[in-house]
Amino acid sequence: MKDRIQDVRQAADVLHDVLQPFGYDYLQIDDGYEQEPIGTPAHWLHPNAKFPAGLDGLERDIAGRGLVPGIWTNACFGDSAYVFAHPTEFVTTADGAPAYGNWVGYVMDASNPATLDHLVRPVYDSLARMGWGYYKLDALRHLRYEGYNSHADYFRARGLDRETVFRGFVQAVRHAIGPRAFLLACWGIRPELIGLVDAVRVGTDGFGYGGFSEYNSYNNVVWRNDPDHIQLAAPDAYRAATLASLTGSLLMLTDRPELYRTARAEIAKRTAPVLFTRPEQLYDVDPSRSALVGRAATEVSGSGPRAFDADQRLTVPLYLLDVSRPFERWSVLARTGGADTDRIRFADLGLDPDRAYLVFEFWSRTLLGAFHTEFAPGPIDPVRQVQVFC
Known part of the structure; x- marks a missing residue:
């Protein structure tokens, strides 16, 4: 199996040499380092064979080049053996079986302090001690929709507010990583997490333009809007990078590192640094999505964009x-x-x-x-x- 740490080092070298002088300071690794089944702290903190130097070594490689190390994590849980050995740490169905949902797996019950103490805090405490400074927390929509909203009776029977429990999950993450680390909630509009997260991926996978006009009043007021990654190799790279930068949105790149040593790097250089700008409007240019944001409280499926998630299309000229x-x-x-x-x-x-x-x-x-x-x-x-x- 290929040692993927060399790929990360190559990306860090190119970023340091070519783009860091223009303000690109973060390098985030994504899904693929964790062990399967996903969920327990050991499987998060001790990566698979593709990363033999471990996460602490990976963090040092990135930070050693003057970059802020970023890491992908997930609210999904897939280790059935752990679930059946610790049933009280998970949401259950009416017949007492562990609840299970698409893209979230077994549903961690954040109302139980043991769940947070055994499954959440150890992961993020350890990552913070290693020095990771940027966190993408994925599958939050599925924890909320397929997990908590789909099992409303479980929380109602215990006198618990689902939103408070959901927020408590992310509060545990925020407390562990500290107030200065950057926390990106992914994906879809997450009104429950105002004040806890630094940014929200407002639409589905792939760069989306809709959030620039549908949630412009939120950007850098409620949180920083993330339209998802930009590929400089894509035909719309100039347009995507321009609008992300001009609106003060999150600007993240994803390409093969060697591309950044070509003329396409001009796009990234000339659209940086992104200014922390706030919208002049107190309203959304297109309120058709934000007007429906209250539906997040009862939505039970995160399969694809919901009516209140930001659109992908470019509609404002x-x-x-x-x-x-x-x-x-x-x-x-x-x-x-x-x-x-x-x-x-x-x-x-x-x-x-x-x-x-x-x-x-x-x-x-x-x-x-x-x-x-x-x-x-x-x-x-x-x-x-x-x-x-x-």
């Missing part, structure tokens, strides 16, 4: 970021297309239409000139699929 500093002010406008955007009126951007403005296109490095009232952005480069004016 213009994105505006106003930057004000004591020495200068800018309006930065991203355009992705649409016939109704072939003329940009300054008044629509909140600018004084009686003044003249210089307009510069960022990606092509082109000064369009000085304009009054409005300007014509011209055609969008089909390779980049986006324009940025400032």
Whole structure:
């Protein structure tokens, strides 16, 4: 079996050499290091044969290159032998059998202190002591939907509030990793976790554009929105990286490391660092999803996006970021297309239409000139699929 630590070291070397100078400081390993069946602390903390140096050695390799080590974890539990040996640590059905759900496996009962003491805290206490500083906590929607909501009678019979129990699971993680570690909740809108998590993957797997307009009022107010990873090798890489950066969203890359030594790295370099920006609107541009967020309290299936999860589609053509500093002010406008955007009126951007403005296109490095009232952005480069004016 191949030693995958060499792959991580290669990625760390490239990230350190090429992208860290531009603000890319985190390197997160994903699913694949843990032992099966998933769930017990030993199977999380002592990785499989693909990582013979162990997680502590892996953390040192990443941190030794000046990067923040990040790690994927999961709320799923699959070790049936442990479940039947410790039945009180798991949710049960009406007939007393261990509850089991898609993508969550056996359902850990976070209302039982023993569950947290035996299965949750040991994992995250140990990872924190090793030095891991970024945590992606996956399958939370399934713990909530297939786990707790689907077995509402279990909690009702014990006088327990499901949301409080669910929140208690993540509180145990947060307490173990400390307030300074970055915690990403994955995936789907998680209103129960406000104040506990730093970011939420607002849509399904694969980069999604919908959250930029459907949950824009949440971004960097409630949490930082994560549209999921960007592939610089993908056709829409310029557009995806531009909008993630301009909106102040989480920007994570996933490609073969050697790609970052090619010209495609320009995309990542020129869209970094991501500013911690807050939305000017107190509302969502498209409220069709956020208006339904209350359904998370009763949803029983996390199979695919729910009506309140962020969409994947690109539906809004213009994105505006106003930057004000004591020495200068800018309006930065991203355009992705649409016939109704072939003329940009300054008044629509909140600018004084009686003044003249210089307009510069960022990606092509082109000064369009000085304009009054409005300007014509011209055609969008089909390779980049986006324009940025400032």
